Amino acid sequence: MPPTTETLTAERILEATEEVLRRHGPAKATVVDVARALGVSHGSVYRHFRTKAALREAVTKRWLDRTSDALAGIAAEQRDPEARLRDWLRGLFEAKRRKAGDDPELFATYSVLTGENGAAVGEHIDDLTGQLTRIVRDGVTAGVFTAADPAVAARALFHATGRFHDPGHAREWKRPAIEEEFEAVLELVLGGLRTRQHPVTSGVRSRPR
Template structure:
């Protein structure tokens, strides 16, 4: 139970919700369980998140935003664009692989939640393709990428590498040949962006 002197914040509620989801799974976790873990009434939780759906969407967004933040650091880095794009794709693959492998129960829970919260997922994909667009733009400006429509190309890069970040493929990420397959696809993508 949380110490009563600690202020109840949305972040504390989301942390508790994640722990409740880890223990009970998405089908059995309730707002009452979250409130109990925090030592408050469920009405108190509802003051921060008006519905169970809003709480589930917020915890899903928080989970997705962790990956977005890691990739934002790569996007703003000083690598040359081709190396930055390869690094960004590798960081995305690595982040997803760790989420699936380090805590498979929670990963399964979030897979269910992301299917429920398409708005959060769409925003996440928008953020990621926005980062790819920025990397591609930098590459065009430096003459190392040849791209017509930046946004469409960013989306194509994202979709062509889906095997290495879409949760539906998670069971294949731990295969011994996964890193070699990732390198082959990434090299193909980079060759396709190189001016002729």
């Protein structure tokens, strides 16, 4: 095992773990494989992550956080809430579809890992619905949306659009009609949120983010 000259950090371990998962898949990837890729002993890895399960949960969380971190900027913007909501939901769909299409092996691996790590998935969903809640609440304050409880409405939005972000539907995302179907669902859920006085915002597709 060649000696490592870089300081071993949790982030370096997670990067190496992702590469090991890509090469070997979740069933065969081990802590020893990760340590070998880093040029350290497996004990060094365990000093950062006490168990294999903790390491797998951390790398799963890191993968999920890439999506929620990318969407957080849209949720925090100070502009028309309906436009933000459109961009956020499109952004979520595009992020998930990109992951499934650009690296299908790693996507399949993480689909297995998310099934093992319910806590990480739960935190991810809470983060995403929290962002949605912020947008809906801003819309209610601005008189654009009507919702008795923005948090409840946000959860409903998340579940109503699940076909376009739940990994279980990934095979459908390559279908030619998927964009049209997404837009139809988007218009339906937005129509349910709008106040009667608020005019329909243009459905023209926003600049990709």
